[in-house]
Amino acid sequence: MRIAVLGGTGLMGKLVVAEAEAAGHDVVIAARSTGVDISTGAGLAGALAGVDAVVDVSDHVTNSAKKAVAFFEAAAQNIAAAENAAGVKHHVVLSIVNCDDPRLKAFGYYQGKAAQERAVSASGIPFTILRSTQWFEFGEKTVSLMGFGPLALVPRMRSKPVAAKTVAKALVQAAEKGPSGRAADLAxxxxxxxxxxxxxxxxxxxxxxxxxxxxxxxxxKAMRSGALLPGADSVSAGPTLDEWLGSH
Structure with missing residues (x-):
């Protein structure tokens, strides 16, 4: 299978590329550094030529709801147009558990991801939406963004964090399985x-x-009390935090 990975040079993108290649797939890495800009559509036509499935792990970090929604909606529309022209049969997108929960509406980024899901669902391209909880790597990323020398601010949150590599493997498996709509949440x-x-x-x-x-x-308050936790029908997959630390 020929798979295009949008955002293929980021943390998750690199893991998805590695998992897809290990599974024997022909992988196209699509990112700004490879000449693809999903916000404008530039380079998408060439990147998606002959592609069977697209795995979208692209990102746009902002807590402005207006900017997040505008980016993810425009990107989803540009991607769908290019997929339609190229005859792509399956679009897989990574999202976040409970991104559409009204209790979390204050986070503009979550509003953007919810808008992305709606745009993908309405695109006409057969799709799979896989939501995951926060990754173990989220902790270090937060420290890098909210660190001030010897001090670092970390948000009070309860979650069922998952290894990014586990998510990457699930995304490749979703591409192989075929369109499934909303897949079970991964935690x-x-x-x-x-x-x-x-x-x-x-x-x-x-x-x-x-x-x-x-x-x-x-x-x-919602984050502390469990708004980030997945529902009972979610899928739990290891490793545990201690196992993950032992392998890193």
Whole structure:
């Protein structure tokens, strides 16, 4: 199978490319660095020529709802137009567990992902939407974005974090399976407090920073009380945090 990975040079994209190649697929890496800009549609026609399935793990980090929605809607429309022209039969997109939960509406990024899901569903291209919980790598990313020298702010959140590699494997399997609509949510095997998870990761890395748990404005209470947790029909997949740390 020929698979195009949109956002193929990012953290998740690289893992998806590796998993797809290991499974014997012909992979096209599509990103701005390879001449593809999904926000304008530039380069998409060439990247999707002869492609059987598209795995979209592209990203646009912003907490402005207006910017997030505008980006993800425009990108989804550009991608669908190129897929239709190229005869692509399956679009797989990675999303976030509970991104459409009204309790989390204060997070503009979540509104953008929910808008992306709606656009993909309405595109006319057969699709699979796979939502995952936060990744273990989320802790270190948060510290890099909210770190101030020896201090780092980490949001108070309860989640069932999952390894990014586990998500990548599930995305490739979804592409192989064929269009499934909304797939079962994917989560890790343990309910964890994100500040404590992050502290454990940094200790293992030998990083000396004082982590300060903070409540995010707006949806902070919901995040602390379980709004990020998946439903009973979700799929849990390892490794555990300790197993993941042992392999890294």
């Amino acid at each position: 890790g095997p343990e309910v964890l407090e994100i500040p404590e998870m992050t502290r454990k990761i940094l200790r293992r890395r030998g990083t000396r920073q004082l982590l300060i748990p903070v409540s995010m404005p707006g949806a902070g």
